[in-house]
Amino acid sequence: xxxxxxxxxxxxxxxxxxxxxxxxxxxxxxxxxxxxxxxxxxxxxxxxxxxxxxxxxxxxxxxxxxxxxxxxxxxxxxxxxxxxxxxxxxxxxxxxxxxxxxxxxxxxxxxxxxxxxxxxxxxxxxxxxxxxxxxxxxxxxxxxxxxxxxxxxxxxxxxxxxxxxxxxxxxxxxxxxxxxxxxxxxxxxxxxxxxxxxxxxxxxxxxxxxxxxxxxxxxxxxxxxxxxxxxxxxxxxxxxxxxxxxxxxxxxxxxxxxxxxxxxxxxxxxxxxxxxxxxxxxxxxxxxxxxxxxxxxxxxxxxxxxxxxxxxxxxxxxxxxxxxxxxxxxxxxxxxxxxxxxxxxxxxxxxxxxxxxxxxxxxxxxxxxxxxxxxxxxxxxxxxxxxxxxxxxxxxxx
Amino acid sequence: xxxxxxxxxxxxxxxxxxxxxxxxxxxxxxxxxxxxxxxxxxxxxxxxxxxxxxxxxxxxxxxxxxxxxxxxxxxxxxxxxxxxxxxxxxxxxxxxxxxxxxxxxxxxxxxxxxxxxxxxxxxxxxxxxxxxxxxxxxxxxxxxxxxxxxxxxxxxxxxxxxxxxxxxxxxxxxxxxxxxxxxxxxxxxxxxxxxxxxxxxxxxxxxxxxxxxxxxxxxxxxxxxxxxxxxxxxxxxxxxxxxxxxxxxxxxxxxxxxxxxxxxxxxxxxxxxxxxxxxxxxxxxxxxxxxxxxxxxxxxxxxxxxxxxxxxxxxxxxxxxxxxxxxxxxxxxxxxxxxxxxxxxxxxxxxxxxxxxxxxxxxxxxxxxxxxxxxxxxxxxxxxxxxxxxxxxxxxxx
Numbered sequence: 001x002x003x004x005x006x007x008x009x010x011x012x013x014x015x016x017x018x019x020x021x022x023x024x025x026x027x028x029x030x031x032x033x034x035x036x037x038x039x040x041x042x043x044x045x046x047x048x049x050x051x052x053x054x055x056x057x058x059x060x061x062x063x064x065x066x067x068x069x070x071x072x073x074x075x076x077x078x079x080x081x082x083x084x085x086x087x088x089x090x091x092x093x094x095x096x097x098x099x100x101x102x103x104x105x106x107x108x109x110x111x112x113x114x115x116x117x118x119x120x121x122x123x124x125x126x127x128x129x130x131x132x133x134x135x136x137x138x139x140x141x142x143x144x145x146x147x148x149x150x151x152x153x154x155x156x157x158x159x160x161x162x163x164x165x166x167x168x169x170x171x172x173x174x175x176x177x178x179x180x181x182x183x184x185x186x187x188x189x190x191x192x193x194x195x196x197x198x199x200x201x202x203x204x205x206x207x208x209x210x211x212x213x214x215x216x217x218x219x220x221x222x223x224x225x226x227x228x229x230x231x232x233x234x235x236x237x238x239x240x241x242x243x244x245x246x247x248x249x250x251x252x253x254x255x256x257x258x259x260x261x262x263x264x265x266x267x268x269x270x271x272x273x274x275x276x277x278x279x280x281x282x283x284x285x286x287x288x289x290x291x292x293x294x295x296x297x298x299x300x301x302x303x304x305x306x307x308x309x310x311x312x313x314x315x316x317x318x319x320x321x322x323x324x325x326x327x328x329x330x331x332x333x334x335x336x337x338x339x340x341x342x343x344x345x346x347x348x349x350x351x352x353x354x355x356x357x358x359x360x361x362x363x364x365x366x367x368x369x370x371x372x373x374x375x376x377x378x379x380x381x382x383x384x385x386x387x388x389x390x391x392x393x394x395x396x397x398x
Numbered sequence: 399x400x401x402x403x404x405x406x407x408x409x410x411x412x413x414x415x416x417x418x419x420x421x422x423x424x425x426x427x428x429x430x431x432x433x434x435x436x437x438x439x440x441x442x443x444x445x446x447x448x449x450x451x452x453x454x455x456x457x458x459x460x461x462x463x464x465x466x467x468x469x470x471x472x473x474x475x476x477x478x479x480x481x482x483x484x485x486x487x488x489x490x491x492x493x494x495x496x497x498x499x500x501x502x503x504x505x506x507x508x509x510x511x512x513x514x515x516x517x518x519x520x521x522x523x524x525x526x527x528x529x530x531x532x533x534x535x536x537x538x539x540x541x542x543x544x545x546x547x548x549x550x551x552x553x554x555x556x557x558x559x560x561x562x563x564x565x566x567x568x569x570x571x572x573x574x575x576x577x578x579x580x581x582x583x584x585x586x587x588x589x590x591x592x593x594x595x596x597x598x599x600x601x602x603x604x605x606x607x608x609x610x611x612x613x614x615x616x617x618x619x620x621x622x623x624x625x626x627x628x629x630x631x632x633x634x635x636x637x638x639x640x641x642x643x644x645x646x647x648x649x650x651x652x653x654x655x656x657x658x659x660x661x662x663x664x665x666x667x668x669x670x671x672x673x674x675x676x677x678x679x680x681x682x683x684x685x686x687x688x689x690x691x692x693x694x695x696x697x698x699x700x701x702x703x704x705x706x707x708x709x710x711x712x713x714x715x716x717x718x719x720x721x722x723x724x725x726x727x728x729x730x731x732x733x734x735x736x737x738x739x740x741x742x743x744x745x746x747x748x749x750x751x752x753x754x755x756x757x758x759x760x761x762x763x764x765x766x767x768x769x770x771x772x773x774x775x776x777x778x779x780x781x782x783x784x785x786x787x788x789x790x791x792x793x794x795x796x
Binding site: 001022052053055056059060061062063064065066068069071072073074075076077078079080081082083084085091094095098099101102103104105106127130131132133134135239240241242243244245246247248249252264265268272375376379380395396397 | 399420450451453454457458459460461462463464466467469470471472473474475476477478479480481482483489492493496497499500501502503504525528529530531532533637639640641642643644645646647650662663666670773774777778793794795
């Protein structure tokens with residue numbers, strides 16, 4: 001199998017943008033090409049687009065060849081759009097990675113995009129109900145905020161997690177987001193501010209939630225041979241795992257504060273990559289709500305089950321702690337344009353390893369990073385690993 | 399790289415179905431599991447779902463984990479939904495193929511599904527405009543029928559192709575479709591009947607067009623090691639190529655009767671697999687309209703450019719001719735549930751190689767097959783090759 005590297009990245013400003021879906025695609029495309037001056041656009045042989053619901057938000061499907069036209073590229077090997085709701089971008093990276101690993105592709109462009117803010121925000125927000133089992137969970141009101149609120153309530157009940165600990169997640173991510181010029185929210189907050197913000201779904205306040213965001217991000221992946229020609233600072237793909245344990249509908253899930261899908265994905269990921277939680281320097285994780293990041297500490301093995309609240313309280317997930325979690329500011333600061341988020345995380349890892357991030361959110365000396373996404377109601381989890389050091393032996397399976 | 403095989407297939411009846419989207423998923427799932435009695439469902443490690451616009455037609459996204467729940471399977475390696483409009487199913491097979499080739503996956507379920515007939519058919523049909531560049535081609539009325547009508551007009555102008563030759567494509571495919579119990583249309587037709595059917599967009603009549611269809615199809619792919627345990631009649635994946643030449647919007651396309659994307663995909667495909675057109679025994683191709691199949695003969699190299707009309711007139715694409723094209727009855731007979739079509743083609747190849755199709759449409763002695771899809775306005779083309787003989791040397795790239 002061939003080694004695969006991230007060689008370039010580009011990103012748009014995330015937020016409530018005047019830009020159209022197509023504008024966002026071109027903005028991220030321009031940024032990624034500028035980041036890769038040695039690349040002749042003709043050498044791109046594959047294109048994977050991560051997008052969640054362009055059919056609903058911008059009345060457009062078949063988006064992969066449209067992106068090819070917008071960016072002026074030809075494809076001769078692999079082209080597709082991947083959709084796994086909130087993890088659509090990571091799925092796109094995975095498809096490109098496998099395509100290059102086999103030799104079918106040499107250089108692949110991966111672009112994630114979402115335009116969620118429209119002139120009809122009631123309609124745009126309603127579309128989020130399609131992410132769950134719409135016929136069953138829709139009538140029960142299970143969009144993300146009430147679902148994650150139930151998760152938080154259960155975690156508080158089981159493990160004594162507090163409102164303050166939830167708020168501390170936002171405080172950390174806002175601190176780093178304030179240093180990220182591409183983030184939707186670039187302002188530091190205090191625990192008091194989070195607790196005092198508008199109640200959305202108890203115990204989650206407005207500042208416990210990520211936002212509806214417009215944005216796009218792109219990365220270029222290449223084989224080892226091509227990577228050498230394209231960059232002096234490649235970031236290597238170590239591997240990945242995904243897991244869903246056939247409970248999609250909320251009433252089938254059992255104990256809401258145990259994320260068995262993530263536990264399983266982490267187990268597979270560590271087994272495939274021969275990594276362990278202690279070796280991870282940077283973790284970009286899916287903090288769609290503050291409670292998510294707390295449970296992710298636990299299920300990813302950064303702390304014991306139930307001790308996620310303590311972990312943030314002790315500052316262990318700050319830069320300089322046990323593991324730097326979301327030095328980008330996470331979804332809470334960056335916002336969450338569904339198809340772009342997974343690729344924005346890969347972009348962050350690339351910039352961190354290159355040292356191209358502002359002081360104050362730079363993780364000095366980092367060698368290994370993971371990116372984690374959940375999709376839907378946290379049934380399905382996705383992990384990929386990256387390293388500044390080229391893997392000696394690539395292991396794809398058992 | 400590891401060899402990958404199709405080991406099982408299952409399909410629903412295609413047509414205007416009372417069944418819901420979920421019913422269709424479960425019907426195809428049941429069929430594929432029944433076709434693979436040696437498989438323990440726990441051994442499936444990956445799931446790729448091909449689906450085009452469930453967001454529009456059934457108000458549902460994030461469909462991959464929903465399919466996992468509906469079929470009661472856990473996933474620990476690769477899970478995603480792929481979308482490339484009319485070729486969403488083939489893209490799903492490709493993702494599974496690459497996942498298994500690398501070793502990341504051992505056994506993958508690939509399921510394609512579409513529910514296009516709803517209670518609001520005016521809305522359902524309008525959604526087809528999202529497949530093109532909606533903001534540009536939509537206002538010009540470029541849904542598929544007028545676009546392919548322009549293609550037919552141009553081909554007639556350039557090469558003297560006749561209405562009768564177009565009709566002969568339907569006659570052939572209806573002949574085979576009449577022997578396919580899963581097809582939407584199972585009735586033979588005559589040239590006169592095609593010419594005399596209702597005009598849709600000149601020169602295309604109703605019988606020159608494929609239909610809006612509900613249906614699902616599923617296949618199981620496995621590594622060589624696992625394939626041996628699961629079946630005595632594996633069908634091997636030879637490889638695949640896709641091509642789009644950055645002209646997505648109709649006014650950017652140039653000469654409509656030259657399908658340069660397909661010409662390029664075919665060139666890449668033959669180069670990667672070391673095949674040539676003469677070696678292909680069965681070709682399941684994308685006859686969304688009769689004119690499509692004529693141009694596909696030419697661009698796939700079965701005859702010279704411009705001689706597609708003559709090719710059908712001489713009966714060269716019938717079983718017993720140069721190459722058996724669409725012995726399943728094609729999209730014209732089967733109907734075209736977008737996400738299911740590419741997987742229905744793989745199912746057909748599997749059944750043909752096993753000899754599990756009725757006499758009269760069985761291609762005796764066939765060893766090599768291709769499946770071709772186009773997506774959108776024929777900008778983007780997708781080819782995969784299959785063989786009953788295990789490839790000696792797998793070549794993924796140059």
